[in-house]
Amino acid sequence: MNVKDNSQKILPNKIERLKLFGSVEPGPKHKPTEKDKMSDLQNLQKDFLFELDAVGITNVKYPVILKSKLKPYTQNSIGTFTFTSSIKQTSKGTNMSRFMEQLELYSKNGFIFELNTLKEFTKELAERLGQRDATVEINTTWFYERKGPSSQIAGLNHADINLIVSYHQDSGYKVSAGLSVFVTTLCPCSKEISEYSAHNQRGNVSIQVSLTEDFNEDEFDWKYALLEAAESNASSRLHPILKRPDEKMVTEGAYENPRFVEDMARLVAADLYELPYVKSFEVTCQNEESIHMHDAIATIRYTKE
Numbered sequence: 593m594n595v596k597d598n599s600q601k602i603l604p605n606k607i608e609r610l611k612l613f614g615s616v617e618p619g620p621k622h623k624p625t626e627k628d629k630m631s632d633l634q635n636l637q638k639d640f641l642f643e644l645d646a647v648g649i650t651n652v653k654y655p656v657i658l659k660s661k662l663k664p665y666t667q668n669s670i671g672t673f674t675f676t677s678s679i680k681q682t683s684k685g686t687n688m689s690r691f692m693e694q695l696e697l698y699s700k701n702g703f704i705f706e707l708n709t710l711k712e713f714t715k716e717l718a719e720r721l722g723q724r725d726a727t728v729e730i731n732t733t734w735f736y737e738r739k740g741p742s743s744q745i746a747g748l749n750h751a752d753i754n755l756i757v758s759y760h761q762d763s764g765y766k767v768s769a770g771l772s773v774f775v776t777t778l779c780p781c782s783k784e785i786s787e788y789s790a791h792n793q794r795g796n797v798s799i800q801v802s803l804t805e806d807f808n809e810d811e812f813d814w815k816y817a818l819l820e821a822a823e824s825n826a827s828s829r830l831h832p833i834l835k836r837p838d839e840k841m842v843t844e845g846a847y848e849n850p851r852f853v854e855d856m857a858r859l860v861a862a863d864l865y866e867l868p869y870v871k872s873f874e875v876t877c878q879n880e881e882s883i884h885m886h887d888a889i890a891t892i893r894y895t896k897e
């Protein structure tokens with residue numbers, strides 16, 4: 593057995609240590625260091641065979657500020673951004689640094705996760721890039737207060753939400769919003785055939801809607817509307833804190849509102865159909881089955897006339 597050597601080590605200094613592990617002195621440098629003397633490969637103009645539909649940066653994490661109809665009314669969250677624009681066949685590349693420059697500019701006083709800000713941002717981005725169009729997508733987590741149905745004890749739930757804004761100098765804006773949240777579903781078949789009980793599952797409801805041009809975020813909180821569409825049609829909503837009287841209500845409520853995955857998709861679709869500012873939608877419900885290894889899934893895509 594090795595006996596540990598407890599005598600104190602004399603370490604080489606930091607520079608020597610880095611050299612020990614392979615660091616070397618800088619070599620001779622001949623290329624220009626001033627920006628205007630550097631070659632600018634990405635701005636080369638030639639026939640590069642194809643136009644690009646979307647080029648840019650993705651998986652950018654930056655803080656965002658959310659406003660909400662539910663408590664907490666204002667909150668900080670983390671946004672995951674994707675920024676792109678098309679580029680012509682004659683351009684070699686885009687100017688990647690400009691996406692982040694613009695994000696930093698808008699983040700000086702906190703980046704507000706709202707439609708008006710995002711529309712202005714997307715148009716300015718296209719102009720900054722010298723392109724005809726730009727698209728910005730932000731995914732973030734929205735926290736909202738949820739109380740136990742009997743005890744009224746409050747805690748925080750969360751849903752994943754996104755906004756996608758595209759701007760084109762000829763056709764204007766296209767706006768899409770999405771939400772994904774968990775719910776409880778209780779199997780109608782199981783309830784029907786069993787002497788007692790019914791198996792239930794954790795369901796995920798994912799909604800993506802395209803919004804009308806005149807949609808006004810100050811009048812309608814789209815994330816609240818999508819949350820309601822998902823949760824109010826489930827067998828039960830999820831809760832952060834449940835005391836026994838709450839648990840009894842939630843359990844019985846689910847038994848009184850059984851749902852297949854297909855029922856969920858259709859009922860959510862019906863609510864979205866009735867929202868006047870939704871032009872088209874896609875709903876996917878996925879149940880993590882508690883009596884199978886696999887999940888059940890149902891999707892509806894619909895465009896209003």
Ligand SMILES: Nc1nc2c(ncn2[C@@H]2O[C@H](COP(=O)(O)OP(=O)(O)OP(=O)(O)O)[C@@H](O)[C@H]2O)c(=O)[nH]1
Pocket residue numbers: 627632634685686687688689690
């Ligand atoms: N086009 C392109 N740029 C890349 C790629 N990989 C890295 N870069 C980026 O190139 C950027 C620098 O290019 P530009 O943004 O055009 O910088 P610049 O020319 O000094 O900036 P401007 O003066 O605004 O044009 C850096 O942000 C790098 O991240 C790539 O695959 N394509």
